[in-house]
Amino acid sequence: MATVIAxxxxxxxxxxxxxxxxxxVTILFGGLHWRAERILQAVLEQSGYRARVLPVATKEDLLAGREVADIGQCCPTSFTTGNLVNFLRGESKRIGAEEVSKRYVYLTAGSCGACRFGQYHQSYELALRNSGLDAFRMFLMAQDNLDQKAVMGDGLDxxxxxxxxxLWAIFCTxxxxxxxxxxxxxxAVPGSTDAVVKESVEHLYxxxxxxxxxxxxxxxxWHLATPYFTKALREVHRRFAAIEVDRLRPKPIVKITGEFYLQTVEGAPxxxxxxxxxxxxxEVYPAAVSVWMDYLLRLGLQRFEDYSGxxxxxxxxxxAGRVVQKLYRGLVARLRHALGDLPHEMPQQLELRRLAAPYFHSRLDGGEGDMLVGxxxxxxxxxxxxxxxxxxxYSCMPNTMSIGAMAGVIGKYPDLLYAPLEIKGDAEVHALSRCQMILTEAKKRAQREFEETLERTRLTVDEVRAYVDAxxxxxxxxxxxxxxxxxxxxGANMVMHVARAMGRAT
Amino acid sequence: MPSWFGRTRSAEPAPSRSKLRVGIPRVLNVWSTHQFWVGLFGALGVDPRNLVFSADTSEEQGRQFGKGRGTVDCCYPVKCATGHYGELIFGQREKLDVLFSPMIYTLPSFLSGHVARTLTCPRVMAAPENIKAGFLKEREVFADQGIHYATPFVSLDEPKLVPKQLFEGLREAVPGLTMEETARAVDAAYRALRDFNDRLRKKSREVLEWCAREERACLLVLARPYHMDPGIGHEIEVDLQAYGYPILWAQYFPIDDDLMQWAFGPDLAAGAIRSPFDIRDVWPSSYSSNTNEILWGAKVAARVPWIACVVRMSSYECGMDQPTYTPVQQIVERSGTLFFSFQDLDSTKPAGSVKIRVETITHYLERYAADIVARKKATMPPGCPLLSAGASAAPSETSPRSDCAGKAGARTTPERAR
Structure with missing residues (x-):
């Protein structure tokens, strides 16, 4: 019981x-998928910094994160604090804590509400203190204020x-x-895609x-006008062209949504x-970081909408903001075009807002807000x-609210296959078996859709395959x-496409 | 009777303003803004007798009115709102016309202008959408019951925006509402809230002056406004008060300039803060309103000598409180003030453990309070306005009774037991 004044x-x-x-000094960073991290490393290095990507967080990091910070933090923060602390502990063993504090700084994203994400400097700080790394430097970069020399010092400009x-690194990756x-x-050849992706990311690096x-x-x-990046992506397109595929395998498409960190990283978290x-x-439909940034733009513009009049x-x-948003989308579309318009198009933010409106107010921010429902x-x-x-x-505040609102959506659209998975980091079997149940239904639906498409177009798989072979x-x-x-x-879209090419009614 | 000849209840014409019955769930930040809503509807011509707040939270309320309508597992203060909605929809003798549950985005905090933002918790602000889903997932309960569900999104810390937000959110619920009238009503609502807050702060100052004059210790509660709900905070502070210790809540702590300059003068002089309400020295990410007030309350408790003990309350799964556990405790304890925390509060009152904790707290107060007050006084500058000639001499009806207040060192008995 402390009754002594300190x-x-x-x-x-x-x-x-x-x-x-x-x-x-090396800047440590992480928390995205490996492709984006690799290219961001190139951007930092090209700008004169030493940069190093933290390893993908593991279950050991989760346990360390829980151990060294206040109880009850959300799962992503347990992973990221543990990840940082374990990395620094390893380096401390190698070169000593004092040297670690001199040689590294950690840079991560901050925010100014609404959820506690922006307050996690305290968790990092506590974790560092509890690990004997009080002198280590950690900087949170506010998403709405890039000029933070006053806080960070002139080393991070x-x-x-x-x-x-x-930005371009995020778009491309x-x-x-x-x-x-x-x-x-x-x-057709297992592993061929991974090999091309690896080469492509190194090319982009x-x-x-x-x-x-x-x-x-x-x-x-220069960034707005140059063909420099489209040329690079055309090269990526050329490399992908060497991969042979068999699209006549009916597979369910699973759209990934959710909290930013969990939908972005690929690994134990x-x-x-x-x-x-x-x-x-x-077939996974991943969540793009650029869609998230488009959402942030929309949130910013909504304030001006509110103050209109x-x-x-x-x-x-x-x-002016709408023009900027159009430009943003145009830039992504231009890069997408360099990849043969193959990647998914970004959804229109106003369309997402319109769809979500009956269930979740567009001004409620924190997490993905109404975008998750939309x-x-x-x-x-x-x-x-x-x-x-x-x-x-686990314990994500805004995300639980959007999921709650989804109960109303499911009431209205009972055929929407929706698998909200609470991710704790150490309850894998539970989460995956829950996902498996919905996925089984999705598989049946994809198979049924494929067969119905064949039926409707009066084609057989063999006929379609013969056409593709030809x-x-x-x-x-x-x-x-x-x-x-x-x-x-x-698969169903391929059948439709072949049917049209063969002059069949679709 | 063929149903197509009948009218649905929702199609009934809206009653006149004076007869309009408006139900407000007594939940979340309504605990700190209720006077705003009372003032607003009063100014709009709604008869105060027709403004119905749901009862205090109770497990019984949840069982009777909220069962099966929960949509997500989260903190109890949000979850229990389902029972409040249900009580207002199904538990009224006289039917309500409007169920009014504002989505409060920002709060009109006394720290506004000194902190980054005054946002509400993301769960709290979105709770009306979430709770609503539980009443829509199987059937349209509001329409079936002939109740208009009004849930305006409102930024109470941006007064210029509020009339527009409330007009848009209320025009279908309040017959004949105009923008100009809404703007006038919003002004009246802010006045009502300000007057109420001023009254409570004045009373808190009287208590502090009494403590200073009588050399008595008091306790400060650091919690979210809805911990004042007996079903959420479980009346822990009431149990403590029964031992004779005056209780203050940080939300209604006096903020008079003389007291603030005295309490924070050394920090201002050292350049650690820019104003008495600046919390950047302890909490740089000051965007969450209730969190900011808790941090500020901890700073005040560390500086005001007669606050010998801080009682922190926090609900199970409160994400906004979680990062503050260590800083709040550190701020308070480094000043030599006693700190006790009741974390993970949930629906059931842990009566046994609360009793033991309360006895522990009072034991420590009896043993250490006098010393704490003396040592804290020694660290503060002279000229405390609580002790000046201007400080009220006689305790008002709201000041603690001198015969039951916890004088340090003297064994006190719970008032209830007498």
Whole structure:
């Protein structure tokens, strides 16, 4: 029982990271999928920083995270704090805690509400203190304020060229990831997709490493106009073209939604659900980071919508913001086009908002807010997927609210296959068996849809296969099978496409 | 009778304003904003007798009215709202016309302008959407019962925006509502809330002045506003008060300039903070309103000598409280103030353990309170406004009775037991 007066408690304030330290200090970061992390590393290195990606979080990290921070934190934070602490502990053993504090800084995303995510500096701090790493420097980069020299020191200068590099890195890797997940389930030679993806990401790493250095405004103009990245993606497209696929395997498409970290990472934090679903016979429709950023843009613009008619400048800002959002979507579309328009198109944010409106208010933020509800309905009604797999971290506050609202959606659309999985990190069997139950239904639905499509087009699988064999281009991973809008599955859409090509009624 | 000749109850014409019966679930941040809503509906012409708040939370309420309508497992303060909705829909002798459950996005906190933002918890703000789903998943309960469900999204810390938000959220529920009228009603509502808060802060100051004058210790409760609900906070502070210790809540702590300058003067002089309501020295990510107030309350408790003990309450699975456990405890304990925490509060009152904890707290207070007060006084600058000539001399009817207040060192008996 403390009744002795001590020095007042003060919040953690890291020692600034100075420009002079750039050559000797390595920036640690992580928390995305490996493709994005690799290219972001290239962006940082090209900008004169030493950068290192933290290893993918493991169950040991989860246990360490629970051990060193306050009880009750959400599952992603247990993983990320444990991941950082275990890495630093390992390095401390190698070079000593003092040297670790000198040689590394940790950079991660912060936020300004609504959920506690933005307050997790305290958990990191506690974890570092409890690990004897009080002097270690950790910086939270606010998503709404990139210029944070005052807090971080002049060593971390997140200027416009770096920001643009990071944005383009996310765009490109989102598109590659999307294409990869469309191809791998149908590859004729197992492992061929992984090999191409690995090569492609390394190619992009080199491309981003060679990105020309420019001043802020010339850099902006260059990024908007240059064919540099589209050329790189065309090369990726060329490499994918070498993969042979058999799309006549009916597989359910499973759309991944949920909390940002869990839907993005690929590894123990989400029970490696992407790969597990594929192994169970599904085609995964991954969650793109660029869609999340589009949502953040929409949230920002909604404030101007609200203030329209109240503040004079709100309408002008809203108009300007809409132009920026269009530009953003246009840039992604341009890069997508370089990949033969094969990756999924970004959903329209206003469409998602409209779909979610009866169930979840668009101004409620924190997590994915109404987008989570909107995406589920968009995928279901637009025949984009057979099933929604929502990854909800244990103890995630905003996510539980969206899931609760989904009860109303399911009441209205009982045929929507929805698998909300609470991810605790150490209850894999429970979560996967729950997912398996819905997936079984999705598989049946995909099979039924495939057979009905054959029936409707009066074709047999052998006839379709013979047609594809006669047109080898259709076996390429880069052959574009149009989405008919009537069926969701890749196999069913292939049948429809062949039927049209053969002049059959669809 | 063929149903197509009948009218559904929801199609009945809305009653006039004075007869309009409006039900408000007594949940979550309604605990700190109820006077705003009372003021608003009063200004809109709704008869105060027709403004119906649901009862305090109880397990019985949940069993009787909320069973089977839960949609998600989360903290009890949010979960229990289902029972409140059910009580207002099914448990009224006279039918309600409107069930009003605002989605409060920001709060009009006294820390506003000194902190980053004043957002509410993401679960709390979204609770009306979540609870609603439980009443819609099988059938349209509100329409079946002829009740209009009004759930405006409202940013109470942005007064310019509020009339627009409430007009949009209420125009279908309140007959003949206009934007101008809503704006006037919103002004009246803010006044009502301000007056109420001022009254409570004045009373808290009287208690503090009495403690200062009489050299008595008091306790400060750090909790979310809805822990005032006997079904959520389980009246732990009432059990403590029964031992004669005055209880203050951080939300209604006096914020008079003289007291603030005295309490935070050294920190201001040292440049650690920019104003007495600035909490950047302990909590840089100050965007969550109730969290901010808890952190600020911990700072106040560390500085005001007569607060000898802090009682922290937190509900099971409260995500917003979780990152604050260590800082709050550290802020309080480093000042030498006693700190006791009741975490993981849920639906059932753990009466036995609460009793033991309360006895432990009072034991420590008896033993250490005088010393704590003396040592804290020694660290503070002279000229405490609570002891100045201007401080009220005689305790008002709301001040603690001198014969039962917990004087440090003297064994006190719970009032209830007398």
């Amino acid at each position: 020095e007042p408690y003060r919040a953690y304030t890291p020692r600034p990271f100075t420009r002079a330290e750039r050559d000797s 997140f200027n416009l060229p770096i920001t643009l590099g990071c 989102d598109l590659v990831q999307d294409l990869e997940y469309q191809v791998r389930p149908y590859e 080199e491309v981003f490493h060679r990105r020309p250095a420019r001043g802020p405004w010339t850099s902006l103009a 989400n029970y490696n659900i992407h790969r597990w679903l594929e192994a169970e016979g599904a 109240i503040e004079r400048s709100a309408r002008i800002k809203l108009g 995406k589920a309905l968009w995928a279901h009604l637009g025949k984009k997927a057979h099933m929604i797999c929502e990854l909800s971290p 047109h080898p281009v259709m076996k390429r991973a880069t052959y574009r099978v149009p989405h008919s809008g009537a069926v969701a599955g890749t």
